[in-house]
Amino acid sequence: MEQKTKVNAEDGKQDLVITREFELPVELLFKAYAEPEIVEQWMTSKVVKLESKKYGSYQLEKTDDKGNIVFQANGVIHEFIPGKKITRTFEMANTPFGVQLEVYAFEKLTDDTSKLTMHVIYESVAQRDQVLQLPFAQGINWAHNRIEEVARQLK
Amino acid sequence: MNLRRDVFQAIADPTRRAILLLVAAQALTAGAIASNFDTARPTVSKHLQILTECELLTQEQNGREIYYHFNPKKMKEVADFIEPFRKMWDERFNKLENIMKKYNSKK
Numbered sequence: 375m376e377q378k379t380k381v382n383a384e385d386g387k388q389d390l391v392i393t394r395e396f397e398l399p400v401e402l403l404f405k406a407y408a409e410p411e412i413v414e415q416w417m418t419s420k421v422v423k424l425e426s427k428k429y430g431s432y433q434l435e436k437t438d439d440k441g442n443i444v445f446q447a448n449g450v451i452h453e454f455i456p457g458k459k460i461t462r463t464f465e466m467a468n469t470p471f472g473v474q475l476e477v478y479a480f481e482k483l484t485d486d487t488s489k490l491t492m493h494v495i496y497e498s499v500a501q502r503d504q505v506l507q508l509p510f511a512q513g514i515n516w517a518h519n520r521i522e523e524v525a526r527q528l529k
Numbered sequence: 530m531n532l533r534r535d536v537f538q539a540i541a542d543p544t545r546r547a548i549l550l551l552v553a554a555q556a557l558t559a560g561a562i563a564s565n566f567d568t569a570r571p572t573v574s575k576h577l578q579i580l581t582e583c584e585l586l587t588q589e590q591n592g593r594e595i596y597y598h599f600n601p602k603k604m605k606e607v608a609d610f611i612e613p614f615r616k617m618w619d620e621r622f623n624k625l626e627n628i629m630k631k632y633n634s635k636k
Contacts, residue, residue, distance in 0.1 A: 379619035381611050392615075394622045402629045412632070416625040490622075506614050507537070 383506060388499045392492040400488035404457045404480050419445065428454050471505055472497040536603060537610060539583040544568060545576050549585060549599065556596040
């Protein structure tokens with residue numbers, strides 16, 4: 375089966391490309407990136423600030439049940455061309471992953487479909503590979519949490 | 530669950546990656562593998578044990594010697610190491626798509 379979301383990360387390079395085709399008109403796809411209240415929904419993070427314009431900045435935040443901040447990300451927008459392109463930086467606070475440069479290209483395929491190409495450039499090959507392994511490490515933690523939960527119920 | 534059997538954990542170590550490269554070229558005994566490293570022999574044995582436990586290497590008895598073979602099938606899983614990253618984005622984009630489809634119909 376053809377995968378909707380593709381990741382192309384060549385060995386030994388410090389960038390990667392994520393592509394995805396959407397069953398959405400390109401205007402709606404772009405809106406999902408431009409409107410704070412929509413970003414909040416699909417990123418499942420609180421949008422503290424999002425200035426969708428050239429030289430604007432943004433800040434995302436995720437808190438746990440107790441109100442502790444578990445994830446914080448921020449960056450500045452260098453280019454903002456409605457329906458076409460966003461160029462921005464992205465940095466996760468308090469992590470060793472550095473600043474990444476993200477170039478989003480929005481493309482109309484048909485009236486009802488569109489394509490997003492996300493080019494992400496990292497500070498080094500090592501940092502890119504660390505980020506690539508991040509969800510995997512999380513996956514392990516989640517698996518552990520689930521195991522713990524199941525174990526607790528067995529008691 | 531034995532975490533050590535995790536294939537990703539196994540290749541996180543540079544010495545173990547070097548061992549895999551050596552053995553991928555030809556099956557070798559523990560002694561032959563160890564001679565390629567400055568590391569103490571027991572350390573190399575430990576690495577071999579870990580690589581065998583996670584099935585990146587297989588052992589084959591040949592007379593008195595045990596030869597280590599590379600297991601390419603298991604390595605395939607490593608090649609797919611970006612899969613969790615891809616899945617994470619796929620799920621995120623699915624969510625975006627669903628939200629915007631509803632957004633569209635609301636109008």
